[in-house]
Amino acid sequence: MAMKKKPVTGMKDILPREMEIRDYAIGLIKETYKTFGFTSVETPAVEHIENLSSNQGGENEKLIFKVLKRGDKLTSSVRKMIADSDDPEFENVLMPDTSGLTDSGLRYDLTLPLSRYYSNNANDLPSPFKALQMGNVWRADRPQRGRYRQFMQCDIDILGEPGIIAEIELILATTTLLGKLDFSNFTIRINDRRILKAMAAYSGFAERDYDTVFIILDKMDKIGLDGVKEELLKEGYAEETVEKYLGLYEKLVGNDAESEAKVSADDKAKISIENIKSIKETLGDYLDAEVSENLSTIITSVEGAKAADFGISFDPTLVRGMSYYTGPIFEISMDEYGGSVGGGGRYDEMIGKFTGQATPAVGFSIGFERIVMLLLENNFQVPGTGSRKAYLVEKNMPAEKMQKIMALAKQERDAGTIVNVSIMKKNKKFQKEKMQEEGYTEFVEFFSDREF
Amino acid sequence: MAMKKKPVTGMKDILPREMEIRDYAIGLIKETYKTFGFTSVETPAVEHIENLSSNQGGENEKLIFKVLKRGDKLTSSVRKMIADSDDPEFENVLMPDTSGLTDSGLRYDLTLPLSRYYSNNANDLPSPFKALQMGNVWRADRPQRGRYRQFMQCDIDILGEPGIIAEIELILATTTLLGKLDFSNFTIRINDRRILKAMAAYSGFAERDYDTVFIILDKMDKIGLDGVKEELLKEGYAEETVEKYLGLYEKLVGNDAESEAKVSADDKAKISIENIKSIKETLGDYLDAEVSENLSTIITSVEGAKAADFGISFDPTLVRGMSYYTGPIFEISMDEYGGSVGGGGRYDEMIGKFTGQATPAVGFSIGFERIVMLLLENNFQVPGTGSRKAYLVEKNMPAEKMQKIMALAKQERDAGTIVNVSIMKKNKKFQKEKMQEEGYTEFVEFFSDREF
Numbered sequence: 001m002a003m004k005k006k007p008v009t010g011m012k013d014i015l016p017r018e019m020e021i022r023d024y025a026i027g028l029i030k031e032t033y034k035t036f037g038f039t040s041v042e043t044p045a046v047e048h049i050e051n052l053s054s055n056q057g058g059e060n061e062k063l064i065f066k067v068l069k070r071g072d073k074l075t076s077s078v079r080k081m082i083a084d085s086d087d088p089e090f091e092n093v094l095m096p097d098t099s100g101l102t103d104s105g106l107r108y109d110l111t112l113p114l115s116r117y118y119s120n121n122a123n124d125l126p127s128p129f130k131a132l133q134m135g136n137v138w139r140a141d142r143p144q145r146g147r148y149r150q151f152m153q154c155d156i157d158i159l160g161e162p163g164i165i166a167e168i169e170l171i172l173a174t175t176t177l178l179g180k181l182d183f184s185n186f187t188i189r190i191n192d193r194r195i196l197k198a199m200a201a202y203s204g205f206a207e208r209d210y211d212t213v214f215i216i217l218d219k220m221d222k223i224g225l226d227g228v229k230e231e232l233l234k235e236g237y238a239e240e241t242v243e244k245y246l247g248l249y250e251k252l253v254g255n256d257a258e259s260e261a262k263v264s265a266d267d268k269a270k271i272s273i274e275n276i277k278s279i280k281e282t283l284g285d286y287l288d289a290e291v292s293e294n295l296s297t298i299i300t301s302v303e304g305a306k307a308a309d310f311g312i313s314f315d316p317t318l319v320r321g322m323s324y325y326t327g328p329i330f331e332i333s334m335d336e337y338g339g340s341v342g343g344g345g346r347y348d349e350m351i352g353k354f355t356g357q358a359t360p361a362v363g364f365s366i367g368f369e370r371i372v373m374l375l376l377e378n379n380f381q382v383p384g385t386g387s388r389k390a391y392l393v394e395k396n397m398p399a400e401k402m403q404k405i406m407a408l409a410k411q412e413r414d415a416g417t418i419v420n421v422s423i424m425k426k427n428k429k430f431q432k433e434k435m436q437e438e439g440y441t442e443f444v445e446f447f448s449d450r451e452f
Numbered sequence: 453m454a455m456k457k458k459p460v461t462g463m464k465d466i467l468p469r470e471m472e473i474r475d476y477a478i479g480l481i482k483e484t485y486k487t488f489g490f491t492s493v494e495t496p497a498v499e500h501i502e503n504l505s506s507n508q509g510g511e512n513e514k515l516i517f518k519v520l521k522r523g524d525k526l527t528s529s530v531r532k533m534i535a536d537s538d539d540p541e542f543e544n545v546l547m548p549d550t551s552g553l554t555d556s557g558l559r560y561d562l563t564l565p566l567s568r569y570y571s572n573n574a575n576d577l578p579s580p581f582k583a584l585q586m587g588n589v590w591r592a593d594r595p596q597r598g599r600y601r602q603f604m605q606c607d608i609d610i611l612g613e614p615g616i617i618a619e620i621e622l623i624l625a626t627t628t629l630l631g632k633l634d635f636s637n638f639t640i641r642i643n644d645r646r647i648l649k650a651m652a653a654y655s656g657f658a659e660r661d662y663d664t665v666f667i668i669l670d671k672m673d674k675i676g677l678d679g680v681k682e683e684l685l686k687e688g689y690a691e692e693t694v695e696k697y698l699g700l701y702e703k704l705v706g707n708d709a710e711s712e713a714k715v716s717a718d719d720k721a722k723i724s725i726e727n728i729k730s731i732k733e734t735l736g737d738y739l740d741a742e743v744s745e746n747l748s749t750i751i752t753s754v755e756g757a758k759a760a761d762f763g764i765s766f767d768p769t770l771v772r773g774m775s776y777y778t779g780p781i782f783e784i785s786m787d788e789y790g791g792s793v794g795g796g797g798r799y800d801e802m803i804g805k806f807t808g809q810a811t812p813a814v815g816f817s818i819g820f821e822r823i824v825m826l827l828l829e830n831n832f833q834v835p836g837t838g839s840r841k842a843y844l845v846e847k848n849m850p851a852e853k854m855q856k857i858m859a860l861a862k863q864e865r866d867a868g869t870i871v872n873v874s875i876m877k878k879n880k881k882f883q884k885e886k887m888q889e890e891g892y893t894e895f896v897e898f899f900s901d902r903e904f
Contacts (some may be wrong), residue, residue, distance in 0.1 A: 011496035037872030304855030403756030420489030
């Protein structure tokens with residue numbers, strides 16, 4: 001059978017230049033998050049199909065790479081599937097149910113595996129538990145430029161802490177990291193699921209309609225207030241309800257994006273606190289006072305202790321896709337990228353699905369692949385890679401001289417110099433030029449008939 | 453559907469204590485191998501089923517986790533499978549061929565993906581190319597203690613270099629790393645596939661029997677010379693051939709293991725050089741002189757430039773499982789472990805299978821999981837983890853004071869201290885005891901009614 005040279009559809013081979021940046025970013029992430037008291041964890045790439053299909057993953061559950069059962073289990077599942085087939089004539093075979101063929105799949109995110117991990121190991125873990133998880137996830141998405149079917153995720157989560165200290169720590173850790181990677185001028189947009197719900201309830205929407213309403217609200221960025229109004233009316237909601245709902249947003253999000261960009265970070269925080277206050281006053285008993293106070297405290301604490309040049313801003317239109325969020329939600333907007341490069345929120349009910357016992361949880365995920373892409377585009381130089389030296393060794397060097405060369409290389413490597421020992425090629429000039437492109441600045445030549 | 457708390461069969465959740473060692477080892481591996489001029493690469497975890505089933509993987513090809521096709525492709529494959537089924541009555545369904553259901557699988561090693569990677573990207577890579585690849589691989593092996601179905605591999609390979617400078621660099625890089633991880637007293641056993649073949653040819657075995665003969669020879673460690681003889685005779689080989697074959701080994705491996713352990717590293721190298729000389733004299737034209745000379749040069753060069761306390765020793769009984777090896781082969785034996793903790797060799801013909809053009813290649817893989825296990829058993833302490841401080845914060849701290857606490861934490865974190873900010877629990881004494889177990893040595897308490 002002919003061997004295939006390209007990677008499988010939608011996945012990629014990562015070349016050395018990108019790997020250098022990835023390795024550097026991974027090292028920096030671990031180092032930075034560790035100073036915040038996070039500890040690394042790892043879960044298997046393969047997860048039970050029952051867990052992956054438990055309605056925690058939203059749209060991602062449609063994108064699972066499923067793993068075929070093995071051995072006798074596959075045999076009996078295939079037999080059962082064929083026996084259950086309703087067209088024994090094989091002329092117009094109806095599609096049988098293939099779900100019996102698989103017992104597991106590749107994880108589509110790190111949150112679900114972490115919840116399983118915590119429920120499986122809680123007795124051996126501190127409480128609260130501050131987890132750092134980096135690893136690949138897989139989604140059988142339609143392949144498109146810059147989006148791959150295997151990609152790295154990088155999540156920090158605090159499990160077992162009900163208070164907003166968890167949110168503050170997550171936001172500070174993430175923004176400190178972005179600062180160390182030379183990102184600036186980004187904005188942390190923050191909201192609370194309970195504010196979203198209170199605004200909908202206050203306006204007269206029924207609880208069963210919230211998800212639909214929020215999906216439309218989520219488009220505010222792209223289609224504006226008028227567009228949102230149009231779509232809500234098209235769904236058949238009462239005009240009065242829609243008007244009341246959008247009236248709440250009008251005074252908060254009236255500023256167009258351009259004027260917003262000119263607001264200083266300090267003012268963003270101040271305006272946010274004012275807006276939260278005003279929302280609470282309007283919503284009255286629809287909104288628990290603790291929710292708005294906590295949101296203000298998060299904003300004040302982050303603004304006062306931040307380690308990078310960014311703003312934090314209350315955004316009542318922020319929805320975040322996943323329905324498992326229960327409290328504060330947040331997202332990183334970066335002008336350079338024009339989209340989100342990370343986000344997260346509180347999901348107090350997921351772990352209880354495993355344990356039967358509610359465990360507060362909040363997480364923040366950075367878009368590792370997007371960040372690497374931005375660093376590559378900005379021609380980011382990995383700092384402190386040390387000097388690179390090439391030893392060019394004449395072919396057929398006798399054993400005792402080869403020994404000496406390797407001992408010399410050892411001395412320099414021990415001192416941290418990168419030493420690449422290669423056989424001298426016929427076209428030495430070309431060889432050196434190529435190595436210079438790789439960053440080798442110094443060349444030492446060894447000949448068998450010369451002393452060294 | 454009930455959620456499953458345990459990981460899938462044969463895979464494991466990795467707890468913080470082990471992760472600390474893994475993260476440290478991964479960092480050290482990258483750092484060390486980089487000083488030898490290796491650059492990181494990454495290949496997807498999912499590989500074409502055609503490549504995984506191309507007879508490069510030996511027994512591992514029976515252990516592939518196969519990925520189910522998706523969408524229309526799955527539909528038509530299932531229809532075809534059912535239509536092809538030879539028992540339309542569904543009464544005693546014969547097992548149909550399920551191979552059409554899968555288009556890919558999880559990689560079982562890193563060598564095959566690297567060969568594909570190189571053939572796909574050679575134009576963008578230096579020549580020779582020194583690759584470092586770390587990543588998980590998956591094998592649906594029978595679960596057993598200490599062996600998992602997902603495990604990390606860590607390979608260095610030099611592609612495009614025909615000379616033994618590649619073998620020398622690989623062995624020095626690997627042993628330097630093991631030395632940095634505080635391992636000593638291990639032995640690099642080295643042999644050459646062409647010596648194995650020459651010894652078999654000299655003794656009168658037919659080429660088609662080599663693989664069977666080598667598999668039996670590989671058991672020398674366990675069953676000794678007499679055991680090997682018995683099994684060879686049982687296979688029906690002529691007594692004269694078997695006698696001649698084992699006569700070659702008798703004088704080389706006659707020493708029992710105990711006396712061998714007492715031989716100094718320096719003497720091991722000297723004895724090896726003598727043994728190689730003697731083998732060459734006996735085999736005459738059956739063995740190319742370059743093969744034995746090169747093996748001696750590798751041993752001399754490694755012995756003279758080594759950075760750790762270990763021996764390198766010619767072992768004519770070393771076989772290595774994979775049939776793709778074409779030249780020198782090597783393995784790390786560690787007394788502490790009682791088995792191999794790594795190995796590799798030259799495989800000059802694999803990349804040609806993709807490109808149609810032979811490309812010399814040699815690789816060395818360390819048994820990452822075994823090394824981590826040994827470090828855990830030896831209670832290895834990760835050096836320089838820095839001091840750990842816990843801030844215990846009274847519940848419901850007002851915003852402006854919370855801001856101050858986070859700013860204090862920032863200062864200390866910037867200076868490299870690990871600062872864990874937590875809410876003070878009712879049972880503060882117990883909380884501190886638990887945190888001490890995690891390595892927190894200093895505690896700072898913050899109360900809302902006190903100045904700080």
